[in-house]
Amino acid sequence: MYEESDEHAAFGLVIDGKALEIALRSDVQDKFLQLAVNCASVLCCRVSPKQKALITRLVKEYTGKTTLAIGDGANDVGMIQEADIGVGISGMEGMQAVMASDFSLPQFRFLERLLIVHGHWCYKRISTMVLYFVYKNIAFGLTLFYYELYTSFSGEVLYDDWYMVTFNVMLTSLPVIALGAFEQDVSADVCLQFPALYRQGQKNVHFNWSQIIGWILNGIVASLVIFLANIYILSPNAFRKEGETADISHLGAITYTCVIWTVNCQIALIINHFTWIQHLFIWGSIVLWYIFLLGYSFLPPNYSNRAFHILLEAVGGAPIYWMVTLLVVIVSLLPYFLHIAIQRTFYPMDDHVIQEMKHYKKDVTENKMWLREQQNSQQMTQIGFSARVDAKVRSFTQQLNDSKQMMH
Numbered sequence: 001m002y003e004e005s006d007e008h009a010a011f012g013l014v015i016d017g018k019a020l021e022i023a024l025r026s027d028v029q030d031k032f033l034q035l036a037v038n039c040a041s042v043l044c045c046r047v048s049p050k051q052k053a054l055i056t057r058l059v060k061e062y063t064g065k066t067t068l069a070i071g072d073g074a075n076d077v078g079m080i081q082e083a084d085i086g087v088g089i090s091g092m093e094g095m096q097a098v099m100a101s102d103f104s105l106p107q108f109r110f111l112e113r114l115l116i117v118h119g120h121w122c123y124k125r126i127s128t129m130v131l132y133f134v135y136k137n138i139a140f141g142l143t144l145f146y147y148e149l150y151t152s153f154s155g156e157v158l159y160d161d162w163y164m165v166t167f168n169v170m171l172t173s174l175p176v177i178a179l180g181a182f183e184q185d186v187s188a189d190v191c192l193q194f195p196a197l198y199r200q201g202q203k204n205v206h207f208n209w210s211q212i213i214g215w216i217l218n219g220i221v222a223s224l225v226i227f228l229a230n231i232y233i234l235s236p237n238a239f240r241k242e243g244e245t246a247d248i249s250h251l252g253a254i255t256y257t258c259v260i261w262t263v264n265c266q267i268a269l270i271i272n273h274f275t276w277i278q279h280l281f282i283w284g285s286i287v288l289w290y291i292f293l294l295g296y297s298f299l300p301p302n303y304s305n306r307a308f309h310i311l312l313e314a315v316g317g318a319p320i321y322w323m324v325t326l327l328v329v330i331v332s333l334l335p336y337f338l339h340i341a342i343q344r345t346f347y348p349m350d351d352h353v354i355q356e357m358k359h360y361k362k363d364v365t366e367n368k369m370w371l372r373e374q375q376n377s378q379q380m381t382q383i384g385f386s387a388r389v390d391a392k393v394r395s396f397t398q399q400l401n402d403s404k405q406m407m408h
Helices: 017-023 029-037 049-063 074-082 096-100 108-150 161-171 173-182 188-193 195-203 209-234 248-270 276-297 301-307 310-315 319-346 350-359 368-376 385-407
Strands: 012-016 041-045 068-071 085-089 103-105
Touching: 012 017, 017 041, 017 049, 029 049, 041 049, 049 074, 068 074, 068 108, 074 085, 074 096, 085 096, 085 108, 103 108, 108 173, 108 188, 108 195, 108 209, 108 248, 161 173, 161 248, 161 276, 173 248, 173 276, 188 195, 195 350, 209 248, 209 319, 248 276, 248 310, 248 319, 276 310, 319 350
Parallel strands: 012 041, 068 085, 085 103
Antiparallel strands: none
């Protein structure tokens, strides 16, 4: 109980199994849940495994939030399975909880690292991977569509069949794997130092409609630059020393080369944390294209079709081939450069600010950006009465301190 003058004081709820059985009846269930979610903490003691699972399900349905359950024994299995994310602790009570969980921890204290560090990394990696997949396939696929428009839908395909087979299977797959496995926008220590970064996943900062539309437009721009540059630079000019102009085999090989260079250089710009594996996969994929084209062009004509001796005897010896490739890559990536420059200068995200703070080795504990990040990490939540009150108190205290400093 609390007096009316203390109406903003934080409070908790303790309830045992017998009382919980009454509270979960259909006629009072909603009132109990409304009370529970406004508490700073709720402690349910001496409850059955069935009640644990039921509470988890009701909170998940009532609030619409993502729930996490953590336990170490067989009586926690139902709760772990009912939650969106189940974490099992291996210990004295056996491995039942671990076998039923999504994640296994040796000790409870590692939960912070699982959420704050690996949770943030995983969200950033998956978001970036999906957006990059959309980008690279638009940049590649639309060039085929543009060529059909250019030829009045003649049915002639710009690329050789094996070019299209190897694009997603061999020439652009390894960099994406490296991105999903090793990418880190900030280090583990920084994630723990700035827990506000975890809120990016809650707010869906890196995978929303503005991000999706932006990467779609980026892919469209890249495809237009690649196709139009190759069509209007190669077609009307002499391509070989004999004065011949480029035919469809030359145009397809050069356009495809521009696509491979562009999409692989794009992922190199996305990556924040480079290791030798990323370098090997990205630049190795580009080198692999030339190795493939060289080997494929040496096959007999009935196997290599229009790619027969195309690298050494046709495109490889033409300076315009290398000039067009370089020009297309620079122009295709220019919009992304401009976007990043403007965003980091005028509209930086939290991870951008922290990256610069660490790069320039600023004293973060006395920096205004550090104070902003510290405040972000303590912002009020949607659930928890005390959390909301605490946020208001901190904000009011900060305003008082600022006023005192101005008066002095």
